[in-house]
Amino acid sequence: MEGWILGLHLLSAHLGDLDPGAHPRTVTLGAYAVMPSGATLGAYRNSVNGDTVYAGWTWRTGWNAGPLTDVTLTAAAATGYPEAKVVPLLAVAATIGHGAYAPRILWVPHRTQPVSLAIERRF
Numbered sequence: 001m002e003g004w005i006l007g008l009h010l011l012s013a014h015l016g017d018l019d020p021g022a023h024p025r026t027v028t029l030g031a032y033a034v035m036p037s038g039a040t041l042g043a044y045r046n047s048v049n050g051d052t053v054y055a056g057w058t059w060r061t062g063w064n065a066g067p068l069t070d071v072t073l074t075a076a077a078a079t080g081y082p083e084a085k086v087v088p089l090l091a092v093a094a095t096i097g098h099g100a101y102a103p104r105i106l107w108v109p110h111r112t113q114p115v116s117l118a119i120e121r122r123f
Contacts, residue, residue, distance in 0.1 A: 001123040003035075003036030003123065004033065004034070004035060004122075005033065005034040005120055005121070005122050005123070006031070006032070006033050006120065006121045007032045007033075007034075007104065007120040007121070008031055008120075009028055009029060009032065009044040009116060010028070010029065010116075010117045010118055010119060011027060011028060011116065011117045012024070012025070012026060012028040012046075012047045012114050012115065012116040012117075013114070013116075014112045014113055014114050014115075015112075015113035015114075016110070016111050016112045016113030018112055022048070024047035024048065025045065025046070025047045025048075025049055028045055028116065029044060029045055030043050030044020030052070031043060031044075032044075032118075034058050038059060038060075039057060040054075040058045040074055040076060041054070041055050047114065048080075048081065048082065050080035050081060050082075051080050052079055052080035052081070053078070053079050053080065054076040054077065054078040054079070054089055055077060056075050056089065057074065057075055057076070058072050058073070058074040059072060059073045059074075060072050061073065065094070067096055067097055068094035068095070068105075069094065069095045069098060069102075070094065070095045071093070071094045072092070072094070073090075073091070074089070074090070074092075074093065075090055076089040076091075077089065089108065090108065090109060091106050091107065091108050092106070092107050092109070093105065093106040095120065100121060100122055100123075101120065101122075102119070103117060103118070103119055103120075104118045104119070104120050105117060106118065
């Protein structure tokens with residue numbers, strides 16, 4: 001499994017505007033895998049209380065900034081949101097620290113500005 005990354009989605013918070021009456025979930029449990037090629041698959045319980053499945057591609061930038069390492073960009077197609085059956089998902093993420101197990105933060109440039117926390121195992 002050299003080069004694989006397996007992760008667990010844990011929590012999400014929204015920094016942007018939410019729909020009126022929205023009560024987003026903060027616990028957004030799920031799992032994902034990034035293959036050595038960059039192919040990315042995952043699923044989680046989203047913050048609007050739907051089940052999301054996604055597939056796409058992750059690019060490693062090679063950028064590091066202080067404690068943030070392995071900055072990546074991900075583009076995927078995702079289900080489980082009220083806007084459409086399938087929506088585009090773009091994300092910027094970075095690992096905090098080094099090691100085989102590490103926390104990872106993810107930000108999605110969407111009007112609701114979700115920021116998520118995951119834990120990863122790198123092989």
